Amino acid sequence: MSEVQRRKYSQEEKNAIFDGEFMPHIDSMYNFGYRLTFDEDDAKDLVQDTYLKAYRFINSFEQGTNAKAWLFRILKNSFINEYRKKSKQPTKVDYQEVETYYNSDDVHYQSTSDLRAESVKDMLGDEISNALNSLAVDFRTVIILCDLEGFTYEEMAKILDIPIGTVRSRLHRARNLLKEKLQGYAHNMGYNTDEEE
Amino acid sequence: MEMNDNPSGERKMQCSDESKCFELLESILDGELQDSGKEVLKEKLAKCQPCFEHYHLEQAIRDVLKTKCTKHAVPTELADRIRKEIQDIK
Numbered sequence: 001m002s003e004v005q006r007r008k009y010s011q012e013e014k015n016a017i018f019d020g021e022f023m024p025h026i027d028s029m030y031n032f033g034y035r036l037t038f039d040e041d042d043a044k045d046l047v048q049d050t051y052l053k054a055y056r057f058i059n060s061f062e063q064g065t066n067a068k069a070w071l072f073r074i075l076k077n078s079f080i081n082e083y084r085k086k087s088k089q090p091t092k093v094d095y096q097e098v099e100t101y102y103n104s105d106d107v108h109y110q111s112t113s114d115l116r117a118e119s120v121k122d123m124l125g126d127e128i129s130n131a132l133n134s135l136a137v138d139f140r141t142v143i144i145l146c147d148l149e150g151f152t153y154e155e156m157a158k159i160l161d162i163p164i165g166t167v168r169s170r171l172h173r174a175r176n177l178l179k180e181k182l183q184g185y186a187h188n189m190g191y192n193t194d195e196e197e
Numbered sequence: 198m199e200m201n202d203n204p205s206g207e208r209k210m211q212c213s214d215e216s217k218c219f220e221l222l223e224s225i226l227d228g229e230l231q232d233s234g235k236e237v238l239k240e241k242l243a244k245c246q247p248c249f250e251h252y253h254l255e256q257a258i259r260d261v262l263k264t265k266c267t268k269h270a271v272p273t274e275l276a277d278r279i280r281k282e283i284q285d286i287k
Binding site for chain 1: 255266268272
């Protein structure tokens with residue numbers, strides 16, 4: 001929302017943009033909010049805040065550009081600036097996990113040979129969701145944006161205010177962490193992870 | 198895919214630069230490399246077993262994330278609540 005106001009929309013245009021370009025994304029916005037906060041009411045507040053801001057700053061939205069990415073960026077910023085501050089409970093971030101992965105130059109996924117595509121395909125939705133939800137918020141976010149919402153690296157870079165190279169490496173690290181979690185499930189569920197198929 | 202039919206014995210069992218290769222494969226799966234990616238992919242999958250396995254694992258993970266991750270239904274009153282708030286600030 002730091003963009004310079006490009007023009008002023010008429011009331012009619014505002015309504016058309018809001019209904020035609022913003023509201024259709026409410027499902028994705030709510031799901032993103034829910035996966036950030038893990039709470040229905042917080043997710044609702046976050047989405048509502050986002051839409052109110054979007055309306056208030058509608059003149060800085062350029063028609064024909066990606067409304068969904070624009071909205072996601074507002075939601076992400078609201079989450080960081082307001083929700084996390086307001087929330088008495090610190091967000092569940094495993095800082096050690098984040099530090100280890102951010103500070104290490106040589107992040108290497110060791111266990112490729114163990115987790116198999118076949119075991120992943122057999123997993124239940126709950127297991128996949130839980131594995132995703134257990135990741136620190138920065139890692140969870142890139143996977144949600146990329147795999148669940150289908151944003152490109154360039155769009156993600158804009159949403160998250162980070163360079164594309166950082167998007168790529170953060171995704172890579174997030175996926176390695178996700179694989180570790182999935183591997184844990186695979187072992188617990190007694191899937192064959194060691195033997196040749 | 199015909200590359201799946203390659204017996205794994207024809208592929209090298211060690212990847213000389215796993216970290217870089219895997220990151221590249223992931224970018225290809227994310228649709229970031231378009232046409233140039235297809236050539237690289239074909240080569241890697243045909244010649245390198247760790248890359249072959251990694252690619253299929255990553256593809257499976259993307260598929261389950263897309264198809265099995267629980268979607269939460271948007272509470273019906275949310276859209277109404279938002280429209281009402283907007284009416285108030287108009």
